[in-house]
Amino acid sequence: MTENTPQRRSGRQLPTAEQLRIWRDFIETADALRSQLSSRLQTESALSPGDYAVLLALSEAEGSGMRSSELAAGIGWQRSRLSHHLGRMERRGLIRREECAADNRGAEVVLTPTGAEAFRGATYPHLRAIRELFVDALTPDQLAAAGEVAVALRAHLGPSGKV
Template sequence: MDETVRWLTPEEQRAWRGFIRLQERLGGRLGRRLQSESKLSPADFAVLVHLTDTPDGRQRYQDLARALEWEKSRMSHHIARMAGRGMVVREECPDDGRGAFVVITEAGRAAIEAAAPRHVEAVRELFMDHVTPAELRVLAEISERVVSKLDEDSTG
C-alpha cells in the first residue's frame, strides 16, 4: 500500500463524528417512536414511503432494493415479513420471468397514512425545530451533492 492515507484534520474529524452521532441518535429516536406509536419499523416505513412515492404504489424488487441500499437477501426477507402482515404483495413481472414487483396494499396505505403525521411531528420536534432556514438550505445542498456523487459512482 504505497498510497498515503489522507487522515482527517481535527476540524474534519469533529464534523464527521458529529454527523455520525447525529445520524445514529436521530435515527434511533425516530425509529423507537415510530415502532411504539405505529408498530412500523424504520425499514417498514422506508419501504412504504418508496411505494407511496410512485403513482401506482409498485416498484420492481431490484429498483426498491437499490433505492434503499439493501442487499438482495435483506430485501427478500423483509418484503416476505411485510407481505405476511398484509402491507405489501409480490407480483410477478409479465415482461420478465425473473423480475417481480412489490406492491403496497390497502393495509399498507392505511399503516403509512396513520404513521406519517406522528413521524413528521417527531422529525420537526427532534430536528427541524433546532436548525435555521439557512442551515437547512446548506444541509440540502451538501446532501444532494454527496448523494449525486454516490449515485454517479454506483452507476459508472
C-alpha cells in the same frame, strides 16, 4: 507534529484532529437522530424504518407496485435484504408479491390496503417527529446549509455511493 497537523500515509493526507472531531459529531448526531426517529416511528405506528421506506416507495409508484429489483435500487438495499424484509411485511399483510406480467424473472411488490392504511397512519406522526427533532432544531440558514452539505456529499459519493 501538532494535533491539528495532518499526517501523510501512502501520499494521502489524513484528517486533522479538528476534522475528525467534526466527523464524529456529524456521525454521532446523525445516529442519535436516526435512533430517535426510528423509536418514535415504531412506537407511534408499529412500523420499522425499513417498513416505512418500502411503503413510501410503493405509495409513490404508479399503481402502488413495482418490481422488487427496482424497489431495492430505489431504497438503496441489497436484493437479499429486501427479499427477507418483504417476507416479514407480507406475513403482516402490508404488501403482496405477484408474478410480473411483463416477464417471469422477477416479482412485482404491491401495496395492500392494509399497508396503505398503515402508511397513512404513520405519515403524520413521522413528519411531526422530523419537524420536532430536525427542522425545529435549526435556523433557516442552518437548514439550508445542511441541505447543501447533503447535496455535496451525495455528489462526491456519486450514484453508486462510492468515491
